[in-house]
Amino acid sequence: MRKALILSIVVAFALSGCVQKEILDDVNLESGSAYDYVNGKLRGTALVPIYLPDKAVENKTYSANSSLSRDFLSDVQRQSQDPIVTGSLKIVLFGEQLARKKGILDLIDSFQRDPSVGAGIFLAETQGEARKIIESNYGKRGTAIYISNLISHNMKTKDLPKTNLQRFLSDFNQRGKTPYLPQLRLIQKNQIEISGVSFFRYGHVVTTIPAEKMFFFKLLVDQYSQGSLKLKVGKELAAVESIRSKYKMKLVSRNTPAINVHIKVNAILNEYSGIKVTPKELKMIEKKLNKKIEFECEKLTKQFQEKNIDPVGFGHFIKSRTRKFNFKQWETDYQNLKVHVTADVTITESGVIE
Amino acid sequence: MGQVVPEKAKVSPFLVFFLVHSMQLGIGVLGFQRIIALTAGYDAWISVIIAGLSIHIILWMMYKILESVDGDIMDAHTFVFGRVVGKLITLPFIVYFSIVAITLIRTYIEVIQVWMFQDMSVFWYSLAFCGLAIYIIFGGFRTVTGVAFFGVILPLYLIFTFFFAIPYADLRNLLPIFDHSIKSLLLASYQMSLTYLGYEILLFIYPYIKDPQKSKKWAHLGVLYSTVLYTALTIITFAYFSEGQLQKNVWATLTMWKVVQMPFVERFEYIGIANWNIIILPNFCIALWCASRITKKVLHIQQKYGVIILSIVILIGINFFKTREQINTLIDYTGKVSFVINYGYIPALFFLMLIVKKVKKK
Numbered sequence: 001m002r003k004a005l006i007l008s009i010v011v012a013f014a015l016s017g018c019v020q021k022e023i024l025d026d027v028n029l030e031s032g033s034a035y036d037y038v039n040g041k042l043r044g045t046a047l048v049p050i051y052l053p054d055k056a057v058e059n060k061t062y063s064a065n066s067s068l069s070r071d072f073l074s075d076v077q078r079q080s081q082d083p084i085v086t087g088s089l090k091i092v093l094f095g096e097q098l099a100r101k102k103g104i105l106d107l108i109d110s111f112q113r114d115p116s117v118g119a120g121i122f123l124a125e126t127q128g129e130a131r132k133i134i135e136s137n138y139g140k141r142g143t144a145i146y147i148s149n150l151i152s153h154n155m156k157t158k159d160l161p162k163t164n165l166q167r168f169l170s171d172f173n174q175r176g177k178t179p180y181l182p183q184l185r186l187i188q189k190n191q192i193e194i195s196g197v198s199f200f201r202y203g204h205v206v207t208t209i210p211a212e213k214m215f216f217f218k219l220l221v222d223q224y225s226q227g228s229l230k231l232k233v234g235k236e237l238a239a240v241e242s243i244r245s246k247y248k249m250k251l252v253s254r255n256t257p258a259i260n261v262h263i264k265v266n267a268i269l270n271e272y273s274g275i276k277v278t279p280k281e282l283k284m285i286e287k288k289l290n291k292k293i294e295f296e297c298e299k300l301t302k303q304f305q306e307k308n309i310d311p312v313g314f315g316h317f318i319k320s321r322t323r324k325f326n327f328k329q330w331e332t333d334y335q336n337l338k339v340h341v342t343a344d345v346t347i348t349e350s351g352v353i354e
Numbered sequence: 355m356g357q358v359v360p361e362k363a364k365v366s367p368f369l370v371f372f373l374v375h376s377m378q379l380g381i382g383v384l385g386f387q388r389i390i391a392l393t394a395g396y397d398a399w400i401s402v403i404i405a406g407l408s409i410h411i412i413l414w415m416m417y418k419i420l421e422s423v424d425g426d427i428m429d430a431h432t433f434v435f436g437r438v439v440g441k442l443i444t445l446p447f448i449v450y451f452s453i454v455a456i457t458l459i460r461t462y463i464e465v466i467q468v469w470m471f472q473d474m475s476v477f478w479y480s481l482a483f484c485g486l487a488i489y490i491i492f493g494g495f496r497t498v499t500g501v502a503f504f505g506v507i508l509p510l511y512l513i514f515t516f517f518f519a520i521p522y523a524d525l526r527n528l529l530p531i532f533d534h535s536i537k538s539l540l541l542a543s544y545q546m547s548l549t550y551l552g553y554e555i556l557l558f559i560y561p562y563i564k565d566p567q568k569s570k571k572w573a574h575l576g577v578l579y580s581t582v583l584y585t586a587l588t589i590i591t592f593a594y595f596s597e598g599q600l601q602k603n604v605w606a607t608l609t610m611w612k613v614v615q616m617p618f619v620e621r622f623e624y625i626g627i628a629n630w631n632i633i634i635l636p637n638f639c640i641a642l643w644c645a646s647r648i649t650k651k652v653l654h655i656q657q658k659y660g661v662i663i664l665s666i667v668i669l670i671g672i673n674f675f676k677t678r679e680q681i682n683t684l685i686d687y688t689g690k691v692s693f694v695i696n697y698g699y700i701p702a703l704f705f706l707m708l709i710v711k712k713v714k715k716k
Contacts, residue, residue: 004489020473088620112602115469116621119612166522166613173598320529 028084030073031144034130036095037102041065044072045131046084049142057142061135087116090148092123092165093184095130105203108172111165119166122151125198125205127185136190147192151182154194159214159227161197172200175327176315183208199309207307209300216296219245219263220312228270233281233288239271240289240347249314251321258338259314263293265343269350277350286345293343301339310334359561365499367569374553374576376502376636381461382549382689383584384630387591387606394542396527396597397534399588401542405550406581408543410574412696413553415704417570420560422707427557428651430703434710441652447558448652448664450691451645454551455638455668457688459483460675462634469608469623480672484665487639491646491661495562498639505636509629513583515622516590518614523593547696548689549584552637553577554696558644642668 032047043065050058062084064075077084092111094104111117124147126133138146154160163181171179178199185195197217198208209217215227219242228241245265252258269277269285304311314337319325365373390398423429427447431440463476490497556573563569591606603609614622642664649660675681 004485004492007485020471115623117612118615118621119609120615169599170522170524170594170596173602174596175598177596317526320526323530323533 022083022085026082028080028082029088030084030086031088031142032091032093032134032147033089034093034095034126034134035098035104035107036129036131037098038065038129042067042072042098042102043131044076045134046073046076047134047144048080048084049144056140059135059137059143061131063131085116086114089117089121090144091151092121093130093134093147094123094125094181096126096128098130099125099198099200099205101204103203104200108169108203112169117165119164119169121165122148123163123165123168123181124151125181125183125208127183127195133184133186133192136186136192138190138192147184150192150194154182157226159211159218160194161214161218161221161225171311171313174313174316176310176317176319176330177313178206178309178311180311199304199307199311201309206309207303209303213296213300215242216293216300217311219265219293220247220261220297220300223247229289229292231285231288231292233274233285236272236274238269238273238285240267240285240345241270242267243348249317251318252340254318254322256336256338257314257318257333258340259317261297261339261341263297263341263343265289265293265345267345267347269347272350282347282350286347289345290343293345294341297341297343298339301341305335305337308334314339361564363495364562364564365496367563367565368572369499369503370556370559370563370569371572371576371579372503372506373499373555373559373640374573375579376505376633377552377555377640378550378577378580379506379583379633380552380637381458381465381634381685382551383587384461384465384607385603385605386546386549386584387588387595388600388603389545390542390588391592391597391600393545394534394538396592397532397539398542399528399585399592400532401539402546402585402588403581404539405543405546406577406584408697409550409553409577409581412700413556413573413577415700416554416556417566417573419700419704419707420557420566422711426560426651427703428648430707434703434706444648444652448645448648450695451641451648452664452668452671453684453688453691455641455645455664456671456675457684458634458637458641459668460672460681461685462630464678464681465605465608465627465630469605469627476672477669480669483635483638484669486635487642488661488665490635490639491643492658495559495643498636498643501639502636505632508632512626512629515614515626516587516610519590519594519610522613523590525593527592527596528589544693545689546584547693548685550580551689551692551696552640554692554700555640555644558647 028048030046031049034045034047036043043063045061045063048060048062050060052058062076062079064072066072066075073084094107098104134143137143151160155162160182161180168179168181171177178201180197180199182194183196183198184192187193194211196208196210197214198205200206215229218225218227223246225245226242228239230237230239243266245263248262250260250262252260267289269282274281301312315327315330315334318330319327390401394401419430420426423433428440428444431443434440435443459480460476463474463479467474490501553573560566587607591600591610594610595603595606600606608623608627611623611626616622619625642661645664646657646660649655649664650657655663675684
């Protein structure tokens with residue numbers, strides 16, 4: 001018995017040196033990557049943060065051309081002092097040319113396949129070259145963290161609908177649903193903004209909606225979401241913030257498909273240019289808001305139908321309510337789908353002054 | 355017939371819960387969702403329940419068989435087939451449990467190789483694992499039971515990690531319910547046999563249970579717990595993955611950990627997979643113990659030597675499975691064999707037993 005114990009201890013110690021070690025100080029942790037399509041070739045850029053002694057972060061990027069997506073990493077290894085590993089990847093950007101012409105499907109495959117890439121990383125499309133965005137310096141904590149936080153807080157509290165790798169993959173593989181990603185834009189040197197949401201079909205960007213429309217799109221796809229909105233009430237201007245929104249779909253008819261979407265929003269009034277906010281005026285604002293949401297959401301769904309994309313997932317919704325659902329039939333039926341949106345906005349508070 | 359197990363080597367009836375459940379929870383649970391979803395689509399969670407409930411019937415038959423001889427299945431074989439044939443029929447179980455042990459450890463090593471260390475040596479790892487298992491089995495059946503107990507309790511916290519998937523869950527994926535035929539539902543239940551395998555150890559550990567009448571309840575509870583766990587996991591998986599996406603993932607359960615984000619750990623899979631070691635260990639020990647128990651009773655080799663011989667056989671056998679395809683074939687066959695034993699052989703033995711009892715009474 002004692003022999004066995006000693007043996008297992010010895011074996012355990014002997015074995016601990018058997019696998020390849022990856023010591024944090026001796027590897028380059030890739031925190032972001034950008035892909036572009038330049039002159040018929042794929043160009044990958046890896047972003048590696050280098051932590052300086054004074055706690056500042058230096059952004060170092062490596063670029064290489066290649067035909068396979070992950071392949072560029074092995075070329076980049078030749079430029080890097082330490083091996084580059086992907087365990088802490090946070091953001092992946094796709095350039096405009098790539099997302100619109102070549103498609104991003106081949107690239108997505110490698111992120112699914114690689115066990116060390118998390119499912120919570122953010123993907124985004126960029127206006128112009130993705131490399132330019134990832135090579136710029138933004139905050140003190142490094143470019144990758146900056147972009148990642150930018151997307152994350154806008155999803156949590158503002159108008160950007162929730163997306164990340166998992167949601168993208170899930171939507172992409174879901175029949176009757178199209179995936180979407182945020183779009184980023186360089187507004188000046190070292191400053192970026194979220195400029196809209198791009199919709200994909202088979203890995204290609206089909207259309208993009210501008211940032212002003214994101215609020216309405218988010219109402220259609222995210223449960224319990226927040227966001228903000230400006231609107232004109234008569235001569236006055238009002239800024240409203242949605243605290244909590246909820247949508248409910250209802251299948252009205254199957255043969256000539258029709259869906260009712262009821263959107264419920266709880267909001268607060270942030271700003272009002274009028275002199276006083278009376279209950280009467282609040283009612284007015286609510287009414288205006290209802291109208292605006294109904295109009296904009298229906299316009300969005302019409303736009304999606306024209307482009308033959310279904311980011312809201314109407315197809316998936318009808319499938320879940322129909323036995324033996326025929327997706328072939330749906331492809332033609334989708335054009336005839338009638339979506340009716342009703343909104344119900346309640347302004348619960350109007351700040352500390354009347 | 356045979357040796358009577360001394361009272362101090364026996365275990366309390368409630369520990370049967372841990373023995374049965376820990377043997378069931380193993381490597382099947384890492385990726386069964388994909389396979390059943392291929393057959394029965396997103397209705398397959400019903401199959402998980404059907405398969406789980408059907409086990410209770412088999413379990414009832416097992417207890418009937420064992421009660422009537424008041425020993426293990428080897429005594430039952432002797433009772434039905436006589437001394438020589440009975441022994442011959444028991445022998446394949448050595449092969450069965452060895453194959454189960456190989457499947458367990460090889461699949462686990464594959465998971466480590468794919469998710470963590472590509473260059474980990476199969477042989478050295480399994481040698482260390484066998485060494486540990488031998489050490490545990492040398493401690494006797496009570497030690498094995500203790501490992502099974504901790505194999506259930508310690509990794510229990512892993513259940514909470516699947517809550518991270520809930521914000522992504524879309525329960526509409528599961529609708530409409532019953533969109534598939536009964537036939538495909540039953541076929542998917544059949545495919546669950548690898549995941550549910552393990553309760554047949556009862557046939558061998560029965561003489562080691564104090565007051566076996568009381569253990570019945572615990573064995574059924576153990577199986578029920580597995581069923582509930584698997585059903586919950588299946589529903590979460592189906593809600594988390596869209597149908598096309600699930601088909602791409604070999605280990606759906608592990609892939610769900612990819613979404614776990616905690617401030618102090620970047621990739622949770624490393625912790626989860628390392629913890630899975632504790633789940634695999636009792637599995638391996640019980641399988642090895644059962645196999646060596648048969649060698650002792652049938653071939654009259656001391657259990658000590660039996661364990662070592664079987665470990666060597668496993669260490670040699672494991673080298674034959676190198677690629678994903680070969681491992682998949684192994685898993686497939688293990689599932690099939692376990693199905694034949696549990697749903698074919700045990701009911702057959704149960705009815706034979708009834709007939710023989712009637713005949714002998716006259």
